[in-house]
Amino acid sequence: LNLALTRHFYKAEKELGELCDKGVGPGYYVYENLVTYFKDNSEYFQSEQGLKALLKVPVFANMLILDNLKLENVQANGQNPYDAWLLNRTNAMWFNNYMVYLKENRTTSISKNDVVELKDK
Numbered sequence: 001l002n003l004a005l006t007r008h009f010y011k012a013e014k015e016l017g018e019l020c021d022k023g024v025g026p027g028y029y030v031y032e033n034l035v036t037y038f039k040d041n042s043e044y045f046q047s048e049q050g051l052k053a054l055l056k057v058p059v060f061a062n063m064l065i066l067d068n069l070k071l072e073n074v075q076a077n078g079q080n081p082y083d084a085w086l087l088n089r090t091n092a093m094w095f096n097n098y099m100v101y102l103k104e105n106r107t108t109s110i111s112k113n114d115v116v117e118l119k120d121k
Helices: 002-022 026-040 048-055 058-069 081-089 094-109 112-120
Strands: none
Touching: 002 026, 002 058, 026 048, 026 058, 048 058, 048 094, 058 081, 058 094, 081 094
């Protein structure tokens, strides 16, 4: 997990450098293509193929990673406005349902007692 997050961090850092230097980067073009594609092709909404496409876009991957790293007692109320704007712009509000589904499974699969037991080991 640490290696995966480190690699993701360096990819994101490189993308941000390109965005700052050139105003665009590979992730930007992927996002813009996705905006056009999802608005014109609704057959991929809420599908496995659509989900795979969204997770290849840095902003969606970051959204999912950050959501998964949140502690239950630190959650903000509701969705942040930037995430809502991104989902609305790509016509992919269903992605939020996927994140809620993951969060529910995480909280039902691992109870707080399990976490305490893991910390004690």
